[in-house]
Amino acid sequence: MKAFALERLVPAHVRAFEAYVPAPPDDVLLRRFGVTHLHRLNNNENPLGPPPAARAVLARRDAGEAALYPQGDGWHLRRTLARHFDLEPEQVILGNGASEVIAFVIKTFCEPGDNILTADRTFAVYEWMASFSGIEPRLVPLLDHGFDDVGMLRAIEGRTRVVFLCNPNNPTGSWWDHARLARFLAAVDGRAIVVVDEAYAEFAEAPGFPDSFALMRQHPNLVVFRSFSKMWGLAGLRIGWMAASPPVAAMVRKTSISYSVNLLALEAARATVWDLAHIAATQAHCRAMRAGLAALAGRLGLEMLGGIGNFAMLRMPIPDTVVHRRLMARGVMARAMTSFRYAGWLRVSFGDAEAMAAFAAALEAVLAEG
Amino acid sequence: MMQRAAAPAEPVTEEPALRLPPGPRFAAVGAEFVRGAGLASGIEPRLAERLALIAEEVLAAAPPQAGLVGLALRDRRHAVRLDVEFTSTELDLAGLDQSRVRDLEDGEDVGLYLAARLADRLTTEPARRGGLVLGFELARSYPPAPSASVPEALGPLAGLPVDPDDATLALLVDWAEAVGEGGPAFRTAPRVLDQRRVGDLFARVALDARRRPVGGIFWQPFGRRLMALSGPALLLPEGDARQALAAALLEAALAALARGATQGLVVLEPAQVLPGAFEVVGHLPGAAGGQHPVLFRAMEEDPGGIAWVSPGLSAWVTAMVRRLGLGRDIEAPPPPARALGAAMAAETDRAAARVTLRPLLAAGDAAAVAERNVALFRGQGFAQIRALLDLGQPGHAAFAEGLMRAGLAPAALIPDAAGDLLLLADGA
Ligand SMILES: Cc1ncc(COP(=O)(O)O)c(C=O)c1O
Numbered sequence: 048m049k050a051f052a053l054e055r056l057v058p059a060h061v062r063a064f065e066a067y068v069p070a071p072p073d074d075v076l077l078r079r080f081g082v083t084h085l086h087r088l089n090n091n092e093n094p095l096g097p098p099p100a101a102r103a104v105l106a107r108r109d110a111g112e113a114a115l116y117p118q119g120d121g122w123h124l125r126r127t128l129a130r131h132f133d134l135e136p137e138q139v140i141l142g143n144g145a146s147e148v149i150a151f152v153i154k155t156f157c158e159p160g161d162n163i164l165t166a167d168r169t170f171a172v173y174e175w176m177a178s179f180s181g182i183e184p185r186l187v188p189l190l191d192h193g194f195d196d197v198g199m200l201r202a203i204e205g206r207t208r209v210v211f212l213c214n215p216n217n218p219t220g221s222w223w224d225h226a227r228l229a230r231f232l233a234a235v236d237g238r239a240i241v242v243v244d245e246a247y248a249e250f251a252e253a254p255g256f257p258d259s260f261a262l263m264r265q266h267p268n269l270v271v272f273r274s275f276s277k278m279w280g281l282a283g284l285r286i287g288w289m290a291a292s293p294p295v296a297a298m299v300r301k302t303s304i305s306y307s308v309n310l311l312a313l314e315a316a317r318a319t320v321w322d323l324a325h326i327a328a329t330q331a332h333c334r335a336m337r338a339g340l341a342a343l344a345g346r347l348g349l350e351m352l353g354g355i356g357n358f359a360m361l362r363m364p365i366p367d368t369v370v371h372r373r374l375m376a377r378g379v380m381a382r383a384m385t386s387f388r389y390a391g392w393l394r395v396s397f398g399d400a401e402a403m404a405a406f407a408a409a410l411e412a413v414l415a416e417g
Numbered sequence: 418m419m420q421r422a423a424a425p426a427e428p429v430t431e432e433p434a435l436r437l438p439p440g441p442r443f444a445a446v447g448a449e450f451v452r453g454a455g456l457a458s459g460i461e462p463r464l465a466e467r468l469a470l471i472a473e474e475v476l477a478a479a480p481p482q483a484g485l486v487g488l489a490l491r492d493r494r495h496a497v498r499l500d501v502e503f504t505s506t507e508l509d510l511a512g513l514d515q516s517r518v519r520d521l522e523d524g525e526d527v528g529l530y531l532a533a534r535l536a537d538r539l540t541t542e543p544a545r546r547g548g549l550v551l552g553f554e555l556a557r558s559y560p561p562a563p564s565a566s567v568p569e570a571l572g573p574l575a576g577l578p579v580d581p582d583d584a585t586l587a588l589l590v591d592w593a594e595a596v597g598e599g600g601p602a603f604r605t606a607p608r609v610l611d612q613r614r615v616g617d618l619f620a621r622v623a624l625d626a627r628r629r630p631v632g633g634i635f636w637q638p639f640g641r642r643l644m645a646l647s648g649p650a651l652l653l654p655e656g657d658a659r660q661a662l663a664a665a666l667l668e669a670a671l672a673a674l675a676r677g678a679t680q681g682l683v684v685l686e687p688a689q690v691l692p693g694a695f696e697v698v699g700h701l702p703g704a705a706g707g708q709h710p711v712l713f714r715a716m717e718e719d720p721g722g723i724a725w726v727s728p729g730l731s732a733w734v735t736a737m738v739r740r741l742g743l744g745r746d747i748e749a750p751p752p753p754a755r756a757l758g759a760a761m762a763a764e765t766d767r768a769a770a771r772v773t774l775r776p777l778l779a780a781g782d783a784a785a786v787a788e789r790n791v792a793l794f795r796g797q798g799f800a801q802i803r804a805l806l807d808l809g810q811p812g813h814a815a816f817a818e819g820l821m822r823a824g825l826a827p828a829a830l831i832p833d834a835a836g837d838l839l840l841l842a843d844g845a
Contacts, residue, residue, distance in 0.1 A: 079721030079744030
């Protein structure tokens with residue numbers, strides 16, 4: 048080969064983008080940090096795992112079926128979800144995790160020169176997917192650790208195609224109630240697609256939490272994301288979904304990837320819908336762990352931030368990235384929040400009681416070192 | 418207020434470039450091109466002339482098998498730079514190693530050596546298509562700034578620190594210089610503006626309610642994945658407001674760097690310690706005796722990595738890895754594939770009488786080459802000798818033994834999961 052000028056073939060926005068590098072697998076981490084066990088409190092996973100019906104589905108699978116393609120667009124699961132939320136099956140689109148659905152939406156509505164709007168301190172993937180797609184992410188700073196509706200409305204302009212709200216917000220747990228979201232949608236008045244990422248909605252116990260599917264009937268520009276990774280304990284199978292008004296869903300379907308959700312994920316997810324006992328048990332677990340964490344924060348004199356969700360943040364007196372490393376060396380994985388623009392904060396998922404106890408002991412020891 | 422994700426710094430103009438066959442026959446053509454293109458682009462004649470000499474020496478020294486040699490002139494505003502691109506990866510760089518000149522028999526390598534000596538800074542980077550780019554940089558000089566008078570009653574910080582416009586940044590630098598705040602990075606506004614314009618410096622400036630600068634913080638590229646932090650320069654008197662200002666500036670810098678390519682912030686000459694915000698990753702001897710801490714702030718979680726460490730350093734690195742809580746597989750490096758021809762690049766800062774050595778090419782004679790480099794620069798009167806080894810590169814470990822034999826000692830371990838930087842220093 049004479050002249051393979053790779054750089055010439057790659058768009059500037061891809062060249063400029065820094066690839067995300069996930070953490071290595073546990074066996075590598077165990078060796079590097081010299082520990083024999085790692086408590087995972089970094090990914091907001093559900094320690095209760097999937098509900099019983101989903102477990103049963105997974106246990107029954109015949110390995111030979113791995114040779115067959117799944118049905119291509121989640122026919123049965125879409126109908127199950129639609130029935131439960133009073134939607135048409137065509138309004139539901141599945142993805143390989145809610146993460147993939149973000150890409151569908153950006154591809155559907157944005158072209159170079161357009162921008163998306165989100166917060167500076169929220170789930171990173173909206174910002175990343177826009178950046179490496181050549182779409183400018185515009186970031187409105189959180190106000191008092193929550194999405195700033197006034198600031199976001201002010202920032203919408205002619206080339207704003209999608210507004211991403213994270214409700215409840217990862218990592219602050221802050222949330223807008225139904226009335227506030229309704230007012231926001233009224234003010235946006237159809238000028239842009241409004242995505243409400245409700246990956247943690249099932250953790251909400253407050254009565255004022257939005258019924259976004261109802262709002263969608265008045266606001267056809269509203270798109271709702273949900274995930275099976277958090278409440279439903281299926282993070283390892285990678286499945287999430289979105290719902291939108293019929294015309295919006297029909298557009299997004301064009302850019303969605305058929306067959307991207309695997310057989311096991313489709314069937315396990317269908318079996319979870321909508322196990323109220325599992326939701327109640329998980330919520331009770333989160334309540335207990337949140338109370339325990341608050342007690343720890345009080346004892347150590349740390350500021351704690353949280354709202355809805357299976358996680359909370361603690362403000363460290365030393366760099367969060369240092370605490371992260373030292374916790375790793377004690378077998379506990381939490382999330383350093385500098386990369387979420389929360390320098391000095393640590394996010395902790397509500398793992399099982401043993402993991403939370405290990406976290407508490409390790410954090411106390413780490414902070415005692417100074 | 419709205420933030421925008423940082424865009425990559427684009428080159429300011431189209432840059433003049435040329436490709437020529439290697440060897441003495443075209444050396445004068447290359448020199449003429451650099452001289453002419455330099456003058457046409459408005460580069461100071463004195464600097465254009467020096468770059469032309471460098472081009473001539475490098476072309477003349479390039480061996481026939483080097484293939485076409487690319488010359489590109491870059492106006493970095495605060496510096497001018499000649500990039501020489503070799504497409505062949507088989508280039509013998511030994512001639513760039515300043516310590517080798519006494520052994521050299523043939524004129525070719527002497528030419529490369531001379532070129533290296535003419536530059537204020539020599540960098541080496543892999544070329545886009547394989548091969549190597551040698552960057553010869555000459556610093557532009559700036560007249561000293563006339564002393565500014567700083568207003569008496571600057572107010573406390575109002576709002577979030579901003580990415581300042583030129584006028585605000587210049588005012589901050591003038592005032593910081595007038596009161597001796599912030600350290601050498603905060604000297605002469607025109608230079609700082611030039612550095613920023615070409616993406617070699619980034620700034621956040623805090624303003625008071627009347628939009629006057631009350632403090633600033635800078636960061637500049639340090640190696641491939643890190644930034645060196647300078648400042649903060651604080652124009653408020655001692656007290657709570659000054660402390661809050663320092664914290665706000667640091668927070669703004671961290672927020673600006675989050676989700677980008679930067680893995681961490683290093684502070685080699687702390688003007689002001691921000692308690693709690695950094696960790697101490699080593700100590701450097703100061704120019705006036707004594708020691709000062711080397712500070713570090715990681716931007717990302719460190720998922721662990723490999724550190725290639727020679728036997729003589731393994732106790733120090735192991736202890737440091739343990740103290741910092743790093744997850745590292747500490748491995749003994751395999752012997753270098755090449756027997757001979759190791760080379761180091763030297764970055765000299767003549768004003769500070771400091772030289773920093775970095776491995777260029779690993780080979781079996783790395784230790785001897787390292788030792789000779791240290792001796793050479795000591796002989797030239799450099800008071801501070803430092804070396805930076807990338808522990809992610811197995812080949813770099815071989816240089817360590819020679820550096821230690823020459824009297825350098827490990828001073829700091831700057832964590833980076835993709836390759837920790839080991840800083841060695843004279844008398845550390
Ligand atoms: C707010 C938010 N949205 C989406 C996702 C992605 O979820 P999934 O696992 O379904 O891709 C996450 C996962 O952390 C999240 O926190």
